[in-house]
Amino acid sequence: MLIQYIQAALERAQYEIISDEEPYYGEVPGLEGVWATGKTLEGCRRNLEEVIDEWIIFRLRDGLEFPGIGDHVIKEPEDIEVE
Numbered sequence: 001m002l003i004q005y006i007q008a009a010l011e012r013a014q015y016e017i018i019s020d021e022e023p024y025y026g027e028v029p030g031l032e033g034v035w036a037t038g039k040t041l042e043g044c045r046r047n048l049e050e051v052i053d054e055w056i057i058f059r060l061r062d063g064l065e066f067p068g069i070g071d072h073v074i075k076e077p078e079d080i081e082v083e
Helices: 002-012 041-062
Strands: 014-017 024-027 035-038
Touching: 002 041, 014 041, 024 041, 035 041
Parallel strands: none
Antiparallel strands: 014 024, 024 035
């Protein structure tokens, strides 16, 4: 579930070149605050993946909902019964 969500987010990422020490900038539309930079496009993509991971952890910790990405959603599990 998480891997598919992250992959779907990365597939929607938009990149551009900016005037900066790390000229590659990427963001995922619909995921507020999810952006990264890098010295190369691949470096920017790796950094963006790390930001998405951290964004998921923070949202889970704070009990926030996740926007859907296509058919991919993250939902907090229902109560789990252990016997």
